[in-house]
Amino acid sequence: MAREGRQKGFWPLAFVFGLFVLFLYGPVITIFVLSFQGPDGGLTFPMRGWSLHWYAELWKGLGVVDIGAALRRSLALGLVVMGLTVLLSLLAGLAFRKKLTGANLLFYVTVASLIMPSIIVSLGIGLQFRLLDGAIKWLLELVGATGLLESYTTVLGMFTSGLGAHLTWTLPFGLLIMFAVFNRFNPAYEEAARDQGATPWQTFWHVVLPLIGPSVVGIGMFGFTLSWDEIARSSQAIGDLNTLPLELQGLTTTVTTPAIYALGTLTTAISLLVIVLALGSAAWLGRRRRGGR
DSSP states (O other): OOOOOOOTTHHHHHHHHHHHHHHHHHHHHHHHHHTTBOTTOOSSSSOOOBOSHHHHHHHHOBTTBOHHHHHHHHHHHHHHHHHHHHHHHHHHHHHTTSOOTTHHHHHHHHHHHHHSOHHHHHHHHHHHHHHHHHHHHHHHHHHTOHHHHHHOOOSOSTTTHHHHHHHHHHHHHHHHHHHHHHHTOOTHHHHHHHHTTOOHHHHIIIIIHHHHHHHHHHHHHHHHHHHHTOOHHHHTTSOSSOOHHHHHHHHTTTOOSTHHHHHHHHHHHHHHHHHHHHHHHHHHHHHHHTTOO
16 A cells, blocks of 8 residues: 655644754753863863863862762662652552542642742751751750750751652652552452452562553652752752752852763763663563563
8 A cells, every 4th residue: 555645734743843852852962962072172062072081070070079979879869769759659559549538638738749849848848857956956955965965967968858858759750650550450450369369468469560560660760860850859958968960050150161061961871871771671571561571
């Protein structure tokens, strides 16, 4: 059968889509290319040679900023956020399959943080933990624990207030994905497993989890990448140790060499690596579910 011609509206829409893709990925490609400037290169085109010079400079460090430490902090926080987002979203999705008292209120409270400006959430969490600092100091003074009072600093930190701030961003996405998954989940599979004598745990582990596995991997990807790139919710709640995005934001005003592009390329590459691993894991789980090898 002869191939049908394109409709009249195809090429205008294709042109608009091409402009959208260029607008979306053009800056990333530009930063990637400029990060390979030669030793005499600047922050703009034209290129002055090609080299890995600025990646070597990045490895040495940028001023007083310890890029390696900031990278490790962001990776650690991202992995913890990813794990908690998967766990809590999965548990919430399972719980919401049954009628719960106050389920609607709980749902709206959870997703409300998506509507609120991120900086407001960060300020609120930072203020809450500072009030908690005041309460702890008052309590230590009340009981006469002067040694602890003198050494006490703050409960603000990466794995306290910072972790909570990131979860207000990642959990709503995970919860919405779980709701969509279980909304179309066929309970007949679970009933068949129970008819075969499977316990509730065996039913979940051997039937439910393999079926929803790709979606769980997707939630993990969302959890890590959203935490990895987060700035606004970290700014007021992270404590005295900055994550890599905050360090990168600060360096944009002080570093005037292509080393800043090398750092941007590195952070983007890690995000893309996580996405590729997540998609590969989801595809593998899908083939395994269908009985493939």
